[in-house]
Amino acid sequence: MVTEACQFCKIVDRDDPDVREVYRDENVVAFFPPRPAVLGHVLVVPRRHVRDIWALEPDEASQLSRAVLLLAEGIRDAVRPEGLNVIESNGAAATQTVPHLHVHLVPRWTNDAMGPIWPEETSYSEDLKERTMLDVRSAVQILRASVEPPxxxxxxxxxxxxxxxxxxxxxxxxxxxxxxxxxxxxxxxxxxxxxxxxxxxxxxxxxxxxxxxxxxxxxxxxxxxxxxxxxxxxxxxxxxxxxxxxxxxxxxxxxxxxxxxxxxxxxxxxxxxxxxxxxxxxxxxxxxxxxxxxxxxxxx
Structure with a gap:
C-alpha cells in the first residue's frame, strides 16, 4: 500500500516506471537512486513504510540486514570496489531526506566523488566522552532488561x-x-x-x-x-x-x-x-x- 507522498512506497508498489530495481523479495526492495553518488550505489528499503530505525521491528531489522549482506556481496562482484560504505540516516539532522527508512550501499574507490564522510578532527574532552559512554551503556542496559525474557x-x-x-x-x-x-x-x-x-x-x-x-x-x-x-x-x-x-x-x-x-x-x-x-x-x-x-x- 502506498503511503501518501512517499516516493519509496511507490517504488515498493511498482508505481514508479523509471526506477532501476536490482532486487526484491517479500521483505525488502533494492534499487538505484536517481542520482547515485557513484556507479553501483544501491538503496535498500523495507517494504513496509517505516519512517526510521526507531520504528523498525526486530524481525524487520533481521530481514533488512540479510538483504544488505546479500546486496553488498553482489555489488562487490559486479563493480569490484576498493571499499564500501553502509549508511543509514535518521532525521533531518542526519541528512535523511525521504521519510522511509533506507540503507545506502555505496561502493568506494580512492578519490571518488563521495569524498570523506567524517570530520577530520573533533575536540571532545575525555570526561565528556566518558560521561556519554556511561550514559549510553546505562540506557542500553535498561532497555535490554525490559525486552529480554527472565x-x-x-x-x-x-x-x-x-x-x-x-x-x-x-x-x-x-x-x-x-x-x-x-x-x-x-x-x-x-x-x-x-x-x-x-x-x-x-x-x-x-x-x-x-x-x-x-x-x-x-x-x-x-x-x-x-x-x-x-x-x-x-x-x-x-x-x-x-x-x-x-x-x-x-x-x-x-x-x-x-x-x-x-x-x-x-x-x-x-x-x-x-x-x-x-x-x-x-x-x-x-x-x-x-x-x-x-x-x-x-x-x-
Whole structure:
C-alpha cells in the first residue's frame, strides 16, 4: 500500500516506471537512486513504510540486514570496489531526506566523488566522552532488561558456577603466592644473615613487596568476581548472560557523578585500593615479613 507522498512506497508498489530495481523479495526492495553518488550505489528499503530505525521491528531489522549482506556481496562482484560504505540516516539532522527508512550501499574507490564522510578532527574532552559512554551503556542496559525474557534458573546456576570457579582460582593463586614467597624469604634472609650481606636482605624485601602487590591484585580480582556473583545471585541488576567481566556488576554512574579521569582509571586498574592492602590476608602476612627483612637488613 502506498503511503501518501512517499516516493519509496511507490517504488515498493511498482508505481514508479523509471526506477532501476536490482532486487526484491517479500521483505525488502533494492534499487538505484536517481542520482547515485557513484556507479553501483544501491538503496535498500523495507517494504513496509517505516519512517526510521526507531520504528523498525526486530524481525524487520533481521530481514533488512540479510538483504544488505546479500546486496553488498553482489555489488562487490559486479563493480569490484576498493571499499564500501553502509549508511543509514535518521532525521533531518542526519541528512535523511525521504521519510522511509533506507540503507545506502555505496561502493568506494580512492578519490571518488563521495569524498570523506567524517570530520577530520573533533575536540571532545575525555570526561565528556566518558560521561556519554556511561550514559549510553546505562540506557542500553535498561532497555535490554525490559525486552529480554527472565533468566532461566538453570542458566543462572551455570553462570554462578562459572563465576565461582574464577573466585576459587583467584583464591588458590593467592595461597600459592604466599606458599612460594615463604621459602624464598627464608633462604634469602637466612643467607643474608650468615653472609652479613645487606644487599641480599634488601633483595628479599623487594621480593616481599613484589609478592604483596601480586597477592593484592589476586584479592582485588577475587572481590570483584564475588561482587559479580552476588549481583547474578540476587538478580539485583541485569547483566549479560554468562559474563565474566566484573565491570558488568558496577552500578551506573549517577546523573550528577563525574567520570574518572584517564589517569585515575589507569591507577585504579593497576593499583589496588587501600582496603585491599589493609585486609587481613595482605597486611599482617606481608608486614611481618617486611619487619623480619628490616631486622635482617639492620643486622647484616
Amino acid at each position: 533468566l532461566a534458573p538453570e542458566d543462572r546456576r551455570k553462570h554462578l558456577d562459572y563465576i565461582q570457579a574464577v573466585v576459587t582460582r583467584q583464591s588458590a593463586a593467592s595461597s600459592s603466592a604466599k606458599g612460594w614467597l615463604l621459602p624464598i624469604t627464608t633462604a634469602t634472609f637466612g643467607f643474608a644473615l650468615t653472609q652479613r650481606s645487606w644487599p641480599l636482605a634488601a633483595l628479599g624485601m623487594v621480593a616481599v613487596l613484589l609478592f604483596a602487590y601480586l597477592d593484592a591484585n589476586y584479592l582485588r580480582s577475587e572481590k570483584q568476581f564475588r561482587r559479580l556473583y552476588n549481583t547474578v545471585a540476587r538478580s539485583s541488576r541485569k547483566v549479560p548472560l554468562f559474563t565474566l567481566d566484573p565491570v558488568d556488576a558496577d552500578e551506573p554512574l549517577p546523573a550528577d557523578g563525574l567520570p574518572l579521569s584517564k589517569w585515575k582509571k589507569t591507577v585504579r586498574s593497576y593499583l589496588p585500593e587501600r582496603s585491599i592492602w589493609a585486609s587481613w590476608s595482605i597486611a599482617p602476612f606481608y608486614t611481618a615479613l617486611l619487619l623480619v627483612g628490616a631486622g635482617v637488613l639492620i643486622v647484616a
